[in-house]
Amino acid sequence: MSGTQRSIDSQLFEWPAxxxxxxxxxxxxxxxxxxxxxxxxxxxxxxxxxxxxxGNVGRLWTWxxxxxxxxxxxxxxxxxxxxxxxxxxxxxxxxxxxxRIVAARAQELSIGMPMQLAFEPLFTDADGVEVIxxxxxxxxxxx
Amino acid sequence: xxxxxxxxxxxxxxxxxxxxxxxxxxxxxAQAALADAGISWKDVQYAFGGSHAxxxxxxxxxxxxxxxxxxxxxxxxxxxxxxxxxGAYMAIRSGQCDVAIAVGFDKHEAGAFVxxxxxxxxxxxxxxxxxxxxxxxxxxxxxxxxxxxxxxxxALVRVAMKAFAxxxxxxxxxxxxxxxxxxxAESPLLNDPLRKYMFCSPAEGGAALVLASPAAVxxxxxxxxxxxxxxxxxxxxxxxxxxxxxxxxxxxxxSPSVMASRAAYEMAAxxxxxxxVAQLQDxxxxxxxxxxxxxxxxxxxxxxxxxxxxxxMINGRLPVNTDGGCLAxxxxxxxxxxxxxxxxxxxxxxxxxxRQVPNDPRIGYSHVYGxxxxxxxxxxxx
Numbered sequence: 001m002s003g004t005q006r007s008i009d010s011q012l013f014e015w016p017a018x019x020x021x022x023x024x025x026x027x028x029x030x031x032x033x034x035x036x037x038x039x040x041x042x043x044x045x046x047x048x049x050x051x052x053x054x055g056n057v058g059r060l061w062t063w064x065x066x067x068x069x070x071x072x073x074x075x076x077x078x079x080x081x082x083x084x085x086x087x088x089x090x091x092x093x094x095x096x097x098x099x100r101i102v103a104a105r106a107q108e109l110s111i112g113m114p115m116q117l118a119f120e121p122l123f124t125d126a127d128g129v130e131v132i133x134x135x136x137x138x139x140x141x142x143x
Numbered sequence: 144x145x146x147x148x149x150x151x152x153x154x155x156x157x158x159x160x161x162x163x164x165x166x167x168x169x170x171x172x173a174q175a176a177l178a179d180a181g182i183s184w185k186d187v188q189y190a191f192g193g194s195h196a197x198x199x200x201x202x203x204x205x206x207x208x209x210x211x212x213x214x215x216x217x218x219x220x221x222x223x224x225x226x227x228x229x230g231a232y233m234a235i236r237s238g239q240c241d242v243a244i245a246v247g248f249d250k251h252e253a254g255a256f257v258x259x260x261x262x263x264x265x266x267x268x269x270x271x272x273x274x275x276x277x278x279x280x281x282x283x284x285x286x287x288x289x290x291x292x293x294x295x296x297x298a299l300v301r302v303a304m305k306a307f308a309x310x311x312x313x314x315x316x317x318x319x320x321x322x323x324x325x326x327x328a329e330s331p332l333l334n335d336p337l338r339k340y341m342f343c344s345p346a347e348g349g350a351a352l353v354l355a356s357p358a359a360v361x362x363x364x365x366x367x368x369x370x371x372x373x374x375x376x377x378x379x380x381x382x383x384x385x386x387x388x389x390x391x392x393x394x395x396x397x398s399p400s401v402m403a404s405r406a407a408y409e410m411a412a413x414x415x416x417x418x419x420v421a422q423l424q425d426x427x428x429x430x431x432x433x434x435x436x437x438x439x440x441x442x443x444x445x446x447x448x449x450x451x452x453x454x455x456m457i458n459g460r461l462p463v464n465t466d467g468g469c470l471a472x473x474x475x476x477x478x479x480x481x482x483x484x485x486x487x488x489x490x491x492x493x494x495x496x497x498r499q500v501p502n503d504p505r506i507g508y509s510h511v512y513g514x515x516x517x518x519x520x521x522x523x524x525x
Contacts (some may be wrong), residue, residue, distance in 0.1 A: 009268035035390035036266070043392070044379045061391075062290070064282035065335040066273060071257050074270020086279050088391060096391040100272060106335060112288045122272060133272050142181070 008122060008133045012036055014053075015132060020119060022134060024095060026052040033095040055091045056117035057139060063087030063101060063109050076131070077124040089115045089136045103137035114139040147235045147451030148218055148360050148368040149523070151180025151353030152485045155248070157472040158317030158349055165197025165475070169248030170206045172349035172478070176244065180353040181363055183209040187353070188240035191230035193217035194477035197250040197347075199426040219423070221513020222376060223247055224350065224480030226267035228521065231354045232374045241359040242493040245352045249475030251345030263387045263515055277426070277514055278342065282334035287335070289385075294432060296328070301450040302428040303327045303341050303470055309457060310471025312498040317346055317473045346473025350481035352488075369488050372506075373410035373522040377402035385516030399518040400424075400437040400510060407508075407520040408439070415439035418522075419504035420490045421461060422483035424512040425468040435463070438510050438520070462500045465490060476513070484521055485510040491525050 007015035015019040019048040025037030028047035035054065040047045069081035085101035087109070101109070102120050122133040153175025155168040163171070176186060184207045192200030193216060201214040218228040224247040231243035250497065258275040260267055269275050288294060306329060310316035322340060330339035360368045379385050383395030408414055415438065423438060425431035432446045440461055441449060449455060455463040466472065466486040469479060487507035489495040507523040 007222075008271060009266050011266070012268060032392065049424060062283040062287035063335075064279055064337075065332065066276070067332050067334065068255075070273050070276055071255065074258060074260055074267065074275050075273050076271035077273075084273060086283070088283065090393070093393075095393065098274060098389050098391075100274070105147060111287065124281060131271070133268070 001080060004128070005121070005130045008131050013134050021056055022054040022097065022117065024052045024054045025049040035095055035097050053125065054094055054097070056091040058091040058115055058136070059077055060109060060111055060113045060115050061088040061090045061096050065106050075125040087136070100133065100135040101136040101137065108138065146357065147232050147371045147473070148355050148357075149352050149371055149484070149488055150355045150360060150363050150368050151176040151178070151182070152488045153177070153179055153351045154482065154485050155316055155349035156315045157346055157348035157475065157478070157482065158164065165194055165248045165250030165347060165349070166203060168250070168347060168349035169194065169200065169246050170203055170349075170352070170476075172248065172351040173203065173207055173244060173246045176351035176353045179367070180450035182242065182353065185210050186241050187210060187244050189231065189234045189243040190214040190246065191217055191243070192228040192233075192246040193219070193223040193227050194247065194249045195223060195247055195251070197477070200246060200248070200477070203246070220515070220517055221474070221476055222480060222511050222517045222519040223477045224482070225374075225511045225519025225521065226376060228352060228481060228484060229374045229376055229519065231352070232371055235354055235356050240317070241356040243354045245354065245481060246349070247351075247477035247481045248349035249477040249480075250347040251441060251475065256345055265387060265389065269389060275387065277386050278334045281427050281430055282337050284384055285427070285433065286336060288429070288433055294444065294447055298432055298447050298450045299336065299341050299428040300324055300328045302425065302431050305456055306425065306464060306468050306470035309465055309498055310467025312496075313458070313466045313471070316467045316471045318467070318471045337429065338426050343426055343469035343474045346475050348394070348472070348475040348478045348482065350478040350485050352481055352484055363477065367492055369491050370524045371521065372413070372524050373407040373520070375403045375406035375410065376517065376519045383516065386514040398437055399516055400434060400512055400520075403518040403520040404438045407522050410412040411524070413506060413522065413523040417506050418461065418499050418508045419502070419506050420465060420487065421462055421463050421508040422465070422468065422486055423510045425464055425470050426474070426512070428470070430512070431463065431468065434477060434512065438508070456498055457498055465495065465498050465500060480509070480519060483511065484523065487523050
């Protein structure tokens with residue numbers, strides 16, 4: 001593989017892709033959706049779990065700020081630490097996903113506000129490749 | 144008389160003790176508990192012990208005595224102490240032995256706990272992305288709770304103020320200086336809405352309890368025996384919001400604390416209205432607030448007024464975390480749950496000194512919660 005970017009984990013989302021989405025799992029027995037996709041259902045213990053492209057818009061369910069630098073490892077950061085935002089976003093009819101939140105300041109966040117899927121470079125690995133993670137950002141007003 | 148009683152309690156002071164390993168702190172606590180019970184190590188027939196970061200508990204027999212007793216190491220996150228206690232309780236109730244000890248100790252480095260995502264069934268991406276922090280979970284559970292139930296930052300400050308005021312009365316606490324409202328409310332923000340002095344810190348310490356059957360209580364004279372009326376542990380249900388969850392179900396379910404609490408009340412045949420003194424997991428200010436409701440002591444949202452009215456202070460209607468809790472004692476994971484029970488025994492014996500709850504407490508309640516969603520509850524009575 002060549003290129004200057006890679007996904008942080010090929011199981012989490014389509015990358016590269018025209019309109020990348022998170023990949024969850026849908027239980028064929030009880031219909032429960034989870035993320036990331038896992039081999040068995042957390043509700044009914046069924047083992048027939050299909051990959052499911054998750055929706056890319058939702059609403060902010062809760063959030064917080066990360067004001068201090070997490071310990072590395074496991075945290076991977078290139079250059080100086082900058083505080084960031086974290087939250088859970090409810091994808092209607094599917095699942096509530098934990099995610100970093102980008103393109104917003106803490107003062108602009110409120111529970112229930114519309115959000116949309118985004119992707120951001122998280123750090124640069126030892127080979128100089130930029131590592132891409134998923135995030136959510138406030139949705140444009142008329143989206 | 145209950146089938147299981149606590150006849151000896153021991154504690155090594157919490158905080159920082161550079162000259163002693165974590166395990167040595169556990170040995171000090173165990174020896175103190177044996178002395179308190181008026182027995183020796185060779186009288187102990189079964190041991191359950193644990194630490195998260197300070198070594199294998201069963202190695203303590205090198206120091207306590209090589210008597211050949213069965214010693215089970217326990218590793219159950221923040222519920223390690225509660226799990227050790229449950230093990231000792233079940234060993235006696237099942238008739239395996241007459242005298243058992245539960246011991247826990249730890250020694251953590253400063254700063255937030257280091258998390259290896261693989262230990263929690265998560266990919267490396269979770270840690271690399273900066274999501275593997277327990278503090279974020281507590282802040283996000285709290286922010287949602289505050290939004291739904293009208294709890295404000297004022298309540299968060301009041302919990303921390305109470306903790307440090309109680310810690311100042313406790314010679315074994317780590318943080319023994321009361322703090323003003325402003326010092327807490329203006330301390331640096333760590334994970335919104337939680338500030339520096341609203342979080343407990345990883346620390347060091349040891350705690351031990353000697354448990355006995357009715358026959359062993361009679362042999363010991365039973366002067367100090369406190370009945371262990373219930374001990375229960377529960378893990379997650381589908382739909383509960385727990386630490387280290389990359390996703391949550393759309394449906395909500397009761398937390399493991401609610402489940403463990405109900406089981407314990409049923410075992411002890413008492414209700415929350417019967418409890419005279421309680422120790423609730425206060426990893427941060429908001430955890431104590433949410434755990435007040437999850438353990439049945441109020442409805443969601445009533446905490447705001449209860450805290451403003453001082454109802455959970457030492458001289459209040461329901462004293463909570465009378466020894467300063469995790470906020471003033473820090474959290475040595477293996478010892479934390481046993482510290483709570485140690486404090487309850489002191490209170491029920493009337494031996495808690497400057498922080499003694501007035502009005503002759505008869506029934507005490509302890510609760511721990513930890514990753515990845517485990518709760519342990521005990522109910523004690525005289």
